Amino acid sequence: MITLSSDFGTPYPAAMKGVLLRRTDARLVDVAHDFPRQDVRATAFWLREVLPYFPAATHLVVVDPGVGTDRAAIVVEAAGHTFVAPDNGVVVPAVREIAGDDFDVYEVAYDDDGTASNTFHGRDVFAPAAADVHDSPTIAGVERFSPTEKFVDLTFPTPTVDEETATGEVLVVDDFGNVVTNLPGRLLDGLDRASVDGEVVPVRRSYAAVDAGDRVVTVGSHGNVELAVNRGRGDDAFGLSVGDRVTVDHA
Template sequence: MSYDWISFTTDYGTDDGFVAVCEGVIARIAPVPRVLHVTHTVPAQDVRRGASVLAHTVPYLPPAVHLAVVDPGVGTERRGVVLVVAEGLLVGPDNGLLIAAAEALGGIREAYQLTEPAYQLSRVSATFHGRDIFAPAAAHLAAGIGPENLGPPVDVGTLIRLPEPETLAEEGKLSSEVFAIDSFGNIALAATGADLDAAGATPGTSVHVNIDGRTVNAVVTRTFGDAGPEAYVVYVDSAGRVALAVNGGSAAADFDATLGDPVLLLFARP
């Protein structure tokens, strides 16, 4: 089966030619499929952030080969893999980056290791598998090569999975951690909207927010405009996660927040 689209997600940035090189490799092998760039500004080597962005994006994309490279283990014994899902394929390192996206697309049906030299560049660098292994694999797959041709099958149970962040919700209290920070400075927690409901918080509820020892008072809202300018709000974002924002400002800058920081929300009793 061939694909019209290849989505592309990395931490390569845009200051160098890494993205263009990979896209050029794809075009030389499979000039027909179009490349849809998700982002190339995942924080460097932040596998969990890359996994989150990819998982939140792929359900809205057309059937595609989803190429993702956030790969601090490049050149080590970590595997390169292709995962087969209902309406596409995911290509990248076996370091947890692809799993959440695969689950968002209905779950992993099969997996194969990328070992066949015929579907790689002739010389493979120890530090640029995006160019030499993953981009060629994505191109060949989009052109219709079956994933089973790229290498041996992988037991899905052996794929690397990222550790699940801990969240605890109880009446009037929600403890979690910083899961992601977007370009607007909004802080997403590992907690979900269901956790917010379990804590008994509804729009209009006052909340005391503590992130790694730094505190503010906020209000639970449905959207930013439900609070005044520069007010702190706690809401459920478009990915279904509890988030903290400043109406017209940057919560991440105010808190100097980093991924994994502990978060405690204490809700006022009605």
């Protein structure tokens, strides 16, 4: 199985699939191709939340603001999963979620004959590498993959937490408008309400536990504090965007 993730929208993923289908008979599974454009951190967050639920597979990931530059292309081998991606940190949180720190990184040699496009490495570099990964008995056996200790790391910011106050930031906003913070959900334990940036909001276990249109603080499926509106958009109601600072206090 080869999964595909990108910020390409359409039709570019079809070209990657065409390359893969000409080189391998692997089952192809789309994760998403509408990740926020060129947003490595947001994509890394969602991949960490999604890819560990797959059985062992080859994961082709292309969110690549540095395409055409000297950034490396890498393959990461981790607990039966293999990731093929630009070396910008986009797969590292998912790798660590699956395998902790027990993983191996390889740099991919490419463009030896000058045929790779400078603007579409998804088709010309990463898709061929993913096919090689899928069809090779061992990663180390692929001649153009070289072991390396160097890779771009990516971690999420750590919130500041004291006895009754926590300050963090917005990591992502999902398609429903739910505001996902980096604050751990345990901060809401035992609370019936919380102060979010100075405004008191009910704390509930689900969105529908408040009336339609009302704001709510809850713990999302990712385990973090989430700011939402039942049948509405939390980002609009709370006036928050990705990267904004958020303070949650006991109310």
